[in-house]
Amino acid sequence: MMMKTNIMKHLILFAVIALSFGCADLNQEPEGALTSSNPISSVSELQKYVNQFYEETFRIQPANLQTIGIAFDDQYSDNMACSSVPSLLDGTRSVSSAASPAEYTKIRSLNFLFANINNCKGNQADIDQYTGEAYFFRAYYYFNMVCKYGDITWIDRVLDASSEQMKLKRDSRADVIDHILSDLDNAINLLSTKSNSSTMRLHKDVALAFKSRVALFEGTWQKYHKAKNDPFFTAGITDARINNYLEQARDAALAVIQSGRWKIYSTSNPLTDYKNLFITKDLSTNSEVLFWKKYDAKVVGNNVTRYCNKGGGNIGLTLSLVNDYLTRDGRIFTGAERDEAQKTYGKELDPTLRDPRLCQTVARPGERLRPLTSNAAYIYMPEFSPIITEIALPVMWANPTGYSLLKFIEVDCTDAAADDELKGECPAIQFRYAEVLLNYAEALAELEGASAQEKIAKALQPLRDRVGMPGIDFQREYNTDPDYPFHHLEATLQVVRRERRIELACEGIRMFDIFRWAAADILIANKEMLGALFTGSNMEAANTAGGYFKGNLIYDKPTGNNLYLSGKPGDAKRYISPYKGVCPNGLTFNVNRDYLYPISLDEIALTGNMWKQNPGW
Numbered sequence: 312m313m314m315k316t317n318i319m320k321h322l323i324l325f326a327v328i329a330l331s332f333g334c335a336d337l338n339q340e341p342e343g344a345l346t347s348s349n350p351i352s353s354v355s356e357l358q359k360y361v362n363q364f365y366e367e368t369f370r371i372q373p374a375n376l377q378t379i380g381i382a383f384d385d386q387y388s389d390n391m392a393c394s395s396v397p398s399l400l401d402g403t404r405s406v407s408s409a410a411s412p413a414e415y416t417k418i419r420s421l422n423f424l425f426a427n428i429n430n431c432k433g434n435q436a437d438i439d440q441y442t443g444e445a446y447f448f449r450a451y452y453y454f455n456m457v458c459k460y461g462d463i464t465w466i467d468r469v470l471d472a473s474s475e476q477m478k479l480k481r482d483s484r485a486d487v488i489d490h491i492l493s494d495l496d497n498a499i500n501l502l503s504t505k506s507n508s509s510t511m512r513l514h515k516d517v518a519l520a521f522k523s524r525v526a527l528f529e530g531t532w533q534k535y536h537k538a539k540n541d542p543f544f545t546a547g548i549t550d551a552r553i554n555n556y557l558e559q560a561r562d563a564a565l566a567v568i569q570s571g572r573w574k575i576y577s578t579s580n581p582l583t584d585y586k587n588l589f590i591t592k593d594l595s596t597n598s599e600v601l602f603w604k605k606y607d608a609k610v611v612g613n614n615v616t617r618y619c620n621k622g623g624g625n626i627g628l629t630l631s632l633v634n635d636y637l638t639r640d641g642r643i644f645t646g647a648e649r650d651e652a653q654k655t656y657g658k659e660l661d662p663t664l665r666d667p668r669l670c671q672t673v674a675r676p677g678e679r680l681r682p683l684t685s686n687a688a689y690i691y692m693p694e695f696s697p698i699i700t701e702i703a704l705p706v707m708w709a710n711p712t713g714y715s716l717l718k719f720i721e722v723d724c725t726d727a728a729a730d731d732e733l734k735g736e737c738p739a740i741q742f743r744y745a746e747v748l749l750n751y752a753e754a755l756a757e758l759e760g761a762s763a764q765e766k767i768a769k770a771l772q773p774l775r776d777r778v779g780m781p782g783i784d785f786q787r788e789y790n791t792d793p794d795y796p797f798h799h800l801e802a803t804l805q806v807v808r809r810e811r812r813i814e815l816a817c818e819g820i821r822m823f824d825i826f827r828w829a830a831a832d833i834l835i836a837n838k839e840m841l842g843a844l845f846t847g848s849n850m851e852a853a854n855t856a857g858g859y860f861k862g863n864l865i866y867d868k869p870t871g872n873n874l875y876l877s878g879k880p881g882d883a884k885r886y887i888s889p890y891k892g893v894c895p896n897g898l899t900f901n902v903n904r905d906y907l908y909p910i911s912l913d914e915i916a917l918t919g920n921m922w923k924q925n926p927g928w
Contacts, residue, residue, distance in 0.1 A: 351424060354433035354441070360424055361441045364417065364448040365512075369604055370819065372613035372719070372739045376625045376707055381739055382615045382719045383626055384819030389834045390632045391817065392712050392842065392889040394625040399822075400835060401890075402899040406928055409911040412460065414452035421449045422469045436503070443501030444513045447521070450494040454525055457484050457491070458823065459908045461543060461925060464918075465490050478919035485545040485552065488529045492559060495522040506572040508602055509595040516567050517602045520742045523564040523750040528827050530556030531757065535829035536906075542926035543829075543906050557754045564751035567601075573744040574598045574773065581779035582662055586671035588743075590721045592736050601747075604739040608728055616721045616728060616735040618707050620680045621689055622697050627712030628673050630841040630886055631834075632816060633659065635809055636669040641781040643790045650884075653844040656695055656713075667778040672816050674717040681722060681729050695850055695859050696843070698887065699873045711889035712842025713850070718817050740818075745774060749811045756804045761785075764803055771807075774814055783810070796833045826906055837897040842887030845876055903927045 351357050373380030377393045385391040387399050398404045424445050431438050449467075456463045462481040467490070470477065498518040505514040533553045536544035567573065576599040577584050594600040606612045618624035638644050644652075644665065652659040657676040660669055674680060678692040696710045719737045721728060728734040752770050755763040768783040775782055788809070789802040797805045808828075812821065825834050845851050853859040866874040875891035878884070890898065904927025915922050 349430050351427045352430045352432060354431065354437045357424075357428075357431050357433075357438065357441045361444050361448075363420070364444070367417070368448060368451060369741050370739055371604070372606065372615050372735070372737060373618070374614050374733060376618060380613070380615070381819045382619075382716070382737070382817060383624075385817050385821050386626060388821035388825055389838070389840070390629055390812070390821045392627055392629055392840045394709060394711050394889075396890050396893055396898070399905065400898045400900055401894060402901045402905055404905070404909065406909045406912065406924070409909040411911045411914045411917070412456050412463070414456050415466070417452050418449060418466060419469060421445050421452075422467060425467070426469055439501040440503050440512070443498045443518070446494045446498040446501065447513050447518055450491045450498065450521070450525070453487060453491050453494075454528075457487055458528070458826075460910065461907045463487055464922075477917050478921050480918075480921045481923070483545045485529070485533065485548055488525065488556070491525055492522060495525065504572075507596045507598075508600055511595070511605075513602065516570065516572065517742050519563045519567045520601055520747050520750075523560045523567075523747060523754075526556045526560035526563065527750050527754055528823065530554070530560060530754070532827040532829075534757070535827070539829050541829065541903065541906075554758065557757050560750055561754035561758065564747045564754065567744070567747045568751060568770070573601065573747070575744060575748075575777050576600075577773075577777045581667050581777065583671070584777055585668050586718060589719050589740070590737050592738065594738055594740070599744045600740055601742040601744065603741055606736045606738065608725075608734040608736055612728065612733045613735040613737065613739075614733060615719045615737050616724055617730060617732070619716050620720050620722075620729055621708045622674060622680065622692055622715040623708035623710040624716065625707060625709055625711065626716060627696070627698075627710040627842055627889070628714035628716060628817070629712060630714075630843065632812070633669065633673060633714055636666040636813055637780070637788060637809075639664055639666065639780075641784060641787055643788060643792075645790070645792060654848050656843065656848055656850050666780055666813065668813055668816075670717075671778075672716070672718045674715040674720075678717060679722050680717070680720055682724060682726060684726055685729060693859065695853055698842075699860075699864060711887075712840075713845070713887050714843055716817065745814050746820075748774065749807070749814060752807050753804075753811065756807045760801060761803050767803065767807060771810055774810065796830070829906075831900055831906065832902045835898055836900040836902050839877060839888055839894075839897050840890050841877055842889060844884060845874075845887050846878075846885035847883055901927060 351360055371380050373383045377383065377386065377395065386393045387397055428442060453463070453465070461484045463484070464479045465482045465487050466479070495518050499515055499522065502513055502515045502518055505516070530553050533544050533548050533556070537548065576588050576597055588599065591597065593605070594603045619626070634644060634649070636644065638648070639662065649659070652664060659665065660673055660675045662670045674692045676692055676694045679690060680692055681690045683690060692715060696713045696715045697708055698710050698713050721735060721737055724736065728736060748770050752767045755767050764785050772782050783806060785802045785806050788806045790805065791798050797808060800808070811824065815821070825831055843850065854862055854864045856862050864874045865872050866876055867880050872892065875888045876885040877888045877891070907925045909928040910922055910924050915924065
């Protein structure tokens with residue numbers, strides 16, 4: 312399946328991502344197969360065959376409200392809330408609506424390639440490059456399935472069109488991960504070396520970065536689910552095998568670091584550099600971005616800016632995330648200092664008070680959100696977030712938490728990009744050097760604990776330098792407050808986890824982190840998602856006929872409420888509680904079931920009942 316040259320160049324992809332639906336027909340004709348008695352016989356045919364996987368693999372930016380995409384994917388975590396509760400968080404997914412793994416169709420096409428690769432004649436370096444890409448893609452699809460389903464069947468050959476061929480048991484997730492890491496080692500050995508992403512193709516350091524991600528995910532998944540003795544770890548897995556995954560994560564990340572080919576993007580502007588990284592249209596030569604997808608409004612764009620550039624988008628950041636940012640001088644933000652800042656809406660976001668990454672992620676009052684050529688009434692973030700539809704018309708402008716997303720918003724785009732469908736051009740970054748540094752730091756913390764603090768602080772210093780923050784001080788940043796979810800962790804690991812949350816906020820990674828840490832019990836299940844302080848701040852006083860909200864906010868009534876608050880009437884401090892109307896007792900995530908997707912009944916039947924249902928379903 313040939314990709315048009317301009318689309319290949321820019322990687323404007325119509326992606327089938329990790330949450331997509333479709334049937335896994337393992338005996339259908341491989342996609343992209345060439346109708347020849349000697350398929351894939353030239354480098355040109357090999358390249359064309361591999362190109363199809365660029366079209367349909369990588370993560371996208373959102374095209375619709377409350378939909379999948381990098382900027383909105385933290386809705387499945389404690390970082391972001393939406394106008395309606397995602398089914399992943401409230402436990403409303405069902406076996407009857409489960410889909411079969413769509414990835415197997417792509418894997419069959421890749422296995423077809425491997426079965427015919429020896430037919431290919433031509434420049435060996437080119438053959439190696441495209442073969443390495445194929446190994447990467449197979450690893451990518453299998454990792455998606457492990458994240459969703461746990462144990463799956465590893466298939467590395469083209470199955471015959473026979474029902475008996477389909478009757479294969481599930482392999483343990485650990486064994487599948489071993490195969491994935493082997494595929495990535497093959498990719499690392501075959502892919503070319505690059506120092507930027509200008510070719511828009513996979514290269515050696517992307518495979519190394521992905522290997523660090525996969526190995527860290529599995530090492531920590533097995534470690535923490537085993538510690539809780541829940542149904543989700545591989546029975547009998549040894550600590551030595553778990554540590555081996557962590558060592559592979561450390562070593563893969565270190566290989567990228569020691570290559571010297573990448574560095575954290577900075578122009579010495581600590582109040583804008585972090586934000587600008589995510590709205591730069593062309594990242595081809597950016598020193599931090601290993602691999603990305605470009606959006607071009609002339610072909611197809613995204614809707615991130617359109618939905619969020621008036622402070623809404625039916626999404627909002629959470630109090631939990633905002634509170635986790637350190638103060639400007641590197642202390643935890645707590646106590647009287649926090650209480651005082653929250654009294655005036657937006658003050659807690661001030662970069663003179665807090666880590667400057669906060670004000671580049673969450674919009675402050677007066678922040679410019681739109682081009683200066685726009686309607687003057689909507690250029691700047693208003694004095695309060697538009698938290699209900701009566702204030703935010705149309706409905707897509709509403710914000711359920713009071714904390715408005717700024718990251719990814721193209722403030723200097725064209726008027727068309729600001730207002731029209733699919734004209735946004737904020738890129739979809741797939742792998743960046745910051746994640747590599749964080750993977751390395753976390754693997755070190757898991758393997759060596761406090762003895763690795765000096766190495767960790769050195770590795771993460773570039774993240775702090777970009778925004779003018781002091782270097783890591785593990786004792787100064789250690790939060791022992793009993794209400795802090797990770798107060799039980801040793802300081803090294805707690806600080807690394809916080810730095811990861813802050814640096815990668817709103818990039819769709821948080822849910823995977825929570826799941827691999829087996830931390831849904833302390834971060835999601837039965838928890839009340841909160842937004843900005845309402846009662847106890849100047850926001851409540853603005854709900855008058857002459858105030859910003861014009862008396863339209865209705866709460867604490869028997870019926871007809873459009874706003875819900877934590878606590879009860881009369882409490883001195885009450886926060887916006889976006890899900891309280893439907894989850895009055897907190898999110899109904901089931902920790903004995905919801906870490907994995909259900910297996911579809913069709914898949915169980917296809918495998919002759921060799922696949923069994925996941926725990927709790």
